[in-house]
Amino acid sequence: MTGANDDDPDSAVVTRTRAKTKRPPLYKVLLLNDDYTPMEFVVAVLERFFGMSHAQAFEIMLTVHKKGVAVVGVFSHEIAETKVAQVMDYARRHQHPLQCTMEKE
Numbered sequence: 001m002t003g004a005n006d007d008d009p010d011s012a013v014v015t016r017t018r019a020k021t022k023r024p025p026l027y028k029v030l031l032l033n034d035d036y037t038p039m040e041f042v043v044a045v046l047e048r049f050f051g052m053s054h055a056q057a058f059e060i061m062l063t064v065h066k067k068g069v070a071v072v073g074v075f076s077h078e079i080a081e082t083k084v085a086q087v088m089d090y091a092r093r094h095q096h097p098l099q100c101t102m103e104k105e
């Protein structure tokens with residue numbers, strides 16, 4: 001540096017206060033209620049694809065049933081996409097109208 005202010009301690013401009021270590025965005029995976037998918041099927045989905053215990057899965061299923069929607073997990077974009085695809089494919093193969101979506105947290 002050759003500027004005229006190099007020896008003036010008050011002339012420095014602070015442009016960065018922390019390291020730029022941005023975390024990748026996270027996505028909520030949501031399960032939606034419907035009138036036709038059996039409760040036991042939803043519980044099985046939550047156990048199979050989201051690693052929940054039976055009690056946990058039953059509780060979340062009831063939340064969706066009563067409130068219309070619930071967050072069933074938070075993941076990176078790629079993992080969330082995979083979970084949604086797995087649930088939608090499994091539901092379709094069993095001919096249930098269960099819907100699963102994702103949204104940025």
Ligand code: TYC
Pocket residue numbers: 031032033034035036037038039042061062064065098
């Ligand atoms: N409402 C469904 C029923 O009464 C059960 C259900 C729960 C369906 C959660 C979807 O994501 C869901 N059979």
